[in-house]
Amino acid sequence: SDNGKTYTTGLSSKTADGNEGDTADPAETSLLIKILGKGLVNTKLSLDIQQKNPNSPLHSVKTFEALHLKPELLKGIYAMGFNTPSKIQETALPTLLADPPQNMIAQSQSGTGKTAAFVLAMLSRVNVNLNHPQVLCLSPTYELAIQTGEVAARMGQFCPEIKLRFAVRGEEVDRNKRISEHILIGTPGKMLDWGLKFRLFDMKKITVFVLDEADVMIATQGHHDQCIRIHKLMREEESLDNIKQYYVKCQNEDGKYNAIQNIYGCISIGQAIIFCHTRRTAAWLAAKMTTDCHSVAVLSGDLTVEQRLAVLDRFRSGLEKVLITTNVLSRGIDIEQVTIVVNFDLPVDVRGNADCETYLHRIGRTGRFGKSGIAINLIDGEKSMAVCKAIENHFKKEIQILNTDCADDIE
Ligand code: ADP
Secondary structure: OOOOOEEEEEEEEEOOOOOOOOOOOHHHHHHHHHHHOOOOOOOOOOEEEEEOOOOOOOOOOOOOHHHOOOHHHHHHHHHOOOOOOOHHHHHHHHHHOOOOOOOEEEEEEOOOOHHHHHHHHHHHOOOOOOOOOOEEEEOOOHHHHHHHHHHHHHHOOOOOOOOEEEEOOOOOOOOOOOOOOOEEEEOHHHHHHHHHHOOOOOHHHOOEEEEEOHHHHHHOHHHHHHHHHHHHHHOOOEEOOOEEEEEEEOOOHHHHHHHHHHHHHHHOOOEEEEEEOOHHHHHHHHHHHHHOOOOEEEEOOOOOHHHHHHHHHHHHOOOOOEEEEEHHHHHHOOOOOEEEEEEOOOOEOOOOOEOHHHHHHHHOEEOOOOOOEEEEEEEOOHHHHHHHHHHHHHHOOOOEEOOOOOHHHHO
16 A cells, blocks of 8 residues: 555455355464464465455466575475465456555455465565564464464575564563564454554554454454554544534434434435444433334443444444443444434533544545445534634545535535
8 A cells, every 4th residue: 555554454264165164263274284284275266366456467476486586485385395376366466466466355265365465465574684573463263373373484594684563362472672573473363462562563664464364363352453453553643634524503402302303214215323422422312212103222331342343343243323421431432334413412622622633543544445335414503603714624535514494515
């Protein structure tokens, strides 16, 4: 991508018949195949590059030489007994090594050479002159992380200056010393501890991100959120660039409710989040909407962690189209498919002044990856109009008036 980061996401396994396999856990299957060292499995047709930059020429390579690797890496590949690239390697490696870097999701059955492919990409993108983590590889389990690290060590055996470290359970770190290794391979929880909690390395300096067994990771409750969190931390700043911002003039709280009713048909086409300032307002709004037969989810501070997760799961899976929530919880929400955000109350600080940071966090998207979105701010008086103006001035982005009584405007 333009900002120089590669998100080499999702190299996952599929069983030979293309089914997800109803017997064994795919991460476990993949591990077993690796441990058994069965060697390369011949792919028939279960090879699938799901997402590539459309501008990239879809070329493939028939030899490792054609990849123009560092000679030491080529030596490492041959020392492992690889003569020619496997099918997935032939197809994926030109993209994985492309400049400028590109994102990729690839899928093929276990044992077809995916790990070797992304490890090669990881190794070839390290800048050994910089002594900080640049490559981050997330694995669903301790064992898989170790296996991947072993492949990296073997493939990089002639590049002794490339340093690797495992971020897995049992690995101790000196909390006062920044991590200097170039490549980190580990499990999401440990990675978050080191990168976010202890700040032992800078997530923003990661240029290659690998999510191994991506389908497994995304389907696993705890891992899902952690992976997305890590990914977010590496991305560029949030912005309002792709967001259309509106305000609606209302008389009072009931007027705001009328506005919500008028736009409900539009906002529930996709998914929407409505932010309220207090738990009381959130509960009031949810009750009113429910009475009017709108199906809404409510996320508020009085729920237990389990209850919150359950609410978010339902919303993520589309069971409810509208989520009502309070300020306090806005930071925890990270739902990509939300395209409309309604500020039932504009975010303000304790003094009642515009809280621009929270506004950005509620509404902003990370530029390149974010889809476009719509923000609707409900204004019920001079005070909130002033807050709205302050936000507009702060971001130097126009917030247009929207007349919710007028169907044309809403369209
Ligand atoms: P996957 O990640 O798809 O499960 P691996 O990368 O672990 O597959 O590769 C499976 C096996 O094939 C490993 O033993 C690996 O060393 C071997 N292998 C990978 N690429 C090649 C290649 N190009 N030539 C020969 N053997 C290979």
